[in-house]
Amino acid sequence: MDIPKIPIAQWVDKLEKLLQEYLSPLFNFIRLIVGSTVNGLESVLQWFPPLLLIVLIAALTWYVAKWRMGIFALLGLYLIYNLGYWSGTMQTLALVLTAAILSVVIGVPIGILCARKSAVQNIVTPVLDFMQTMPAFVYLLPAITFFRLGVVPGVIASIIFAIPPTIRLTNLGIRQVPAELVEAADAFGSTPSQKLIKLQLPIALPTIMAGINQTIMLSLSMVVIASMIGAQGVGADVYRAVTQAKTGVGFEAGIAIVVLAIILDRLTQNALRKKKKQ
Amino acid sequence: MPIIEVKKLTKIFGPDAKRAIPLLNDGWSKEKILKETKLTVGVNQASFSIEEGQIFVIMGLSGSGKSTLVRLLNRLIEPTGGEVLFNGDNVLKMSTEKLRRFRRKNIGMVFQKFALFPHRTVVQNVEYGMEVQGMSKAERHQKAMTSLELVGLKGWEDSYPDQLSGGMQQRVGLARGLANDPDILLMDEAFSALDPLIRKDMQDELLELQSKMKKTIVFITHDLDEALRIGDQIALMKDGSIVQIGSPEEILMQPANKYVERFVEDVDLSKVLTASHIMRKPETITLERGPRVALQLMRDRGVSNLYVVDKGKKLIGVISAEDASQAIKDNQTLESIIQRELPSVSPETLLHELFEIISTTRLPVAVIDEDQRLQGIIIKGAVLAALAGNTIPEAGA
Incomplete structure (x- = not known):
């Protein structure tokens, strides 16, 4: 028997058209929110004189992580400034922070729902697998269709790629709260939300933070891809250098991304440890 | 009900x-x-x-x-x-x-593995039950402190559970269970x-x-x-x-x-059974009787001691057969031959606490209640019999 080719491609195209036709007000709304968040963040970051901001970030890193990290941040950021990638790095930082913030805002509640209802978890887990394994270029196309070129589809693509760890680890963190503690909270007559706020979230926090850290790292890894659809920043510098086969320039821009990644990583990793010491 | x-x-x-x-x-x-x-x-x-x-x-x-x-x-x-x-x-x-x-x-609860919240201090743990029912901070803090004092953990309120020993942690658990009365x-x-x-x-x-x-x-x-x-x-x-x-x-x-x-x-029966389980009925006499009556009673009952009580059954002392016959010869009253110092225990005394007393005295041990009334006596044999798990005499019999 000859089974005809299953027209998945046509179905997806049709779905894309339908979504664009009926949900464009929603997409425009999202575009507005995301766009203004990125732009707002970027203009705040660009408003600071670069040298002042370098010192501020270095001081924050010193305070949160070790003093050696503070020195590293100072030197690393100054290197970025010196190489002339400051403005691009701030654009990238704005993109990454927006993606991270939105991932947390969306991901943590989904993670909580997963932890509460196994049915939700059973639906969400394969979707997350899909999001993480589907090559990012594939969903760049619909992102452009829905959100047009620019930084917004870049943020959306970053979120799709980077949100899974936040959801997974929020779910895991809450599920790992020892059963006897949950039982004790129940025995004293907690409502479900009291249990969540007073017990589960505080205890799951280190795990959730590990998820957020991963999310930030993953969205940083998306900046080059995002630059292909018009997101500005050091990612775009890397992309341009690659297309023009300028190894040296590519390396310079790459260093800027690495410095940014290390600082963001150490900041999020140590944020809790610092708090616990106090 | x-x-x-x-x-x-x-x-x-x-x-x-x-x-x-x-x-x-x-x-x-x-x-x-x-x-x-x-x-x-x-x-x-x-x-x-x-x-x-x-x-x-x-x-x-x-x-x-x-x-x-x-x-x-x-x-x-x-x-x-x-x-x-x-x-x-x-x-x-x-x-x-x-x-x-x-x-x-x-209904409060205390758990086997304590189930204290690790991210909260001792007093915050104890406050938890009152916190979720919306009691004001001042009131619940005060109640929690009272409860901590009750279990002997005053001064530890700002520690975290992992800084306490197991016994102290369970005291916190107990304080938490009791805090809201x-x-x-x-x-x-x-x-x-x-x-x-x-x-x-x-x-x-x-x-x-x-x-x-x-x-x-x-x-x-x-x-x-x-x-x-x-x-x-x-x-x-x-x-x-x-x-x-x-x-x-x-x-x-x-x-x-x-x-x-x-x-x-x-x-371990010695940690469960009490004096009241193994005591037997004492032979008693009141103070007004003379030594002759006492001696006769001892002969009749086949015992060598009599316990002297007043009309309210309060224990006064003990007399022995030798002392009684000596008193008859010397024409003395009962009063003069009473041994007032004698081993006594309360009915709740556990068997294993009795061992020492029993082993250091010649006389049976008197069992007296809080009003000094004589409830019974314990002889060595009864202690051993009880430990052997043999017939345990009916209380007071």
Whole structure:
């Protein structure tokens, strides 16, 4: 028997058209929110004189992580400034922070729902697998269709790629709260939300933070891809250098991304440890 | 009216568990139900009632269903059938909201592994129950501090649980359970995770707290010594069923079946039996009688000592046969030959505390109550007989 080719491609195209036709007000709304968040963040970051901001970030890193990290941040950021990638790095930082913030805002509640209802978890887990394994270029196309070129589809693509760890680890963190503690909270007559706020979230926090850290790292890894659809920043510098086969320039821009990644990583990793010491 | 009345309370684990209830009613065993229906019987038609101010101990080996049973009382585990009446109000019929109120106001709980919240300080842990019911910060803090003081942890309120020893952590657990002054305190193997010495201290402290606060306590344990030490009533569980309910003495002296018998045979009787269990009736005489009457009485009863009491049965002293015959010769009164110094104990004295006294005296030990009235005497032979597990003389006989 000859089974005809299953027209998945046509179905997806049709779905894309339908979504664009009926949900464009929603997409425009999202575009507005995301766009203004990125732009707002970027203009705040660009408003600071670069040298002042370098010192501020270095001081924050010193305070949160070790003093050696503070020195590293100072030197690393100054290197970025010196190489002339400051403005691009701030654009990238704005993109990454927006993606991270939105991932947390969306991901943590989904993670909580997963932890509460196994049915939700059973639906969400394969979707997350899909999001993480589907090559990012594939969903760049619909992102452009829905959100047009620019930084917004870049943020959306970053979120799709980077949100899974936040959801997974929020779910895991809450599920790992020892059963006897949950039982004790129940025995004293907690409502479900009291249990969540007073017990589960505080205890799951280190795990959730590990998820957020991963999310930030993953969205940083998306900046080059995002630059292909018009997101500005050091990612775009890397992309341009690659297309023009300028190894040296590519390396310079790459260093800027690495410095940014290390600082963001150490900041999020140590944020809790610092708090616990106090 | 009992504060808690439990009627045919049943928990069956598994899908569509209710279908096994008729089978239990037909007398099917736990094994048979598991084999035929794949359902696990956790608690099988438990019925008992608890009077206010009692320490009710539920005892059994692990897997006997005791921890499940205690969780059915506050519905941490949802019962499959039966009734739990709290002051006549059926807990199983309570709405979510009402159940929450019941847990907040009426029933506290202390857990085996303490279950303290690691991210909260000691006092914040103790405040938790009052916090969730919306009590003001000042009020709950003050109550928590009172409760901490009660368990002897004043000064530790700002520590975190992991900075405390096991015994102290469980004191926090106890303080948390008591802080809101609940009517009932459920204690699930509360002392099982503690070292034996600390455990005994905690038992003593619990008894002392209980004498002050008169709480109704449901205490779960797998340790018979513990059950006998603190229980007013003991329910013995096996395979989800209660096999016997009774006072510690009833459980020891009249085991309902072979299972209970096996359970109690290893008990260190010297730590359970008291002076009142093994004392016998003393031969007494009042002070007005003369030495001749005394000597005659001793001959008649075949004893060599007589206990002298006043009309209110208050113990005055003891006289011996030799002294009595000497007094007759010297024409003295009874009064002059009384030995007023003699070993005495209270009826609650445990057997193992009696050993030393018994071994250092020639005379039988007098048992006197708090008003100095003579209740009985203990002879060496009775102590040994009791330890050997032989016929234990009826109290006071």
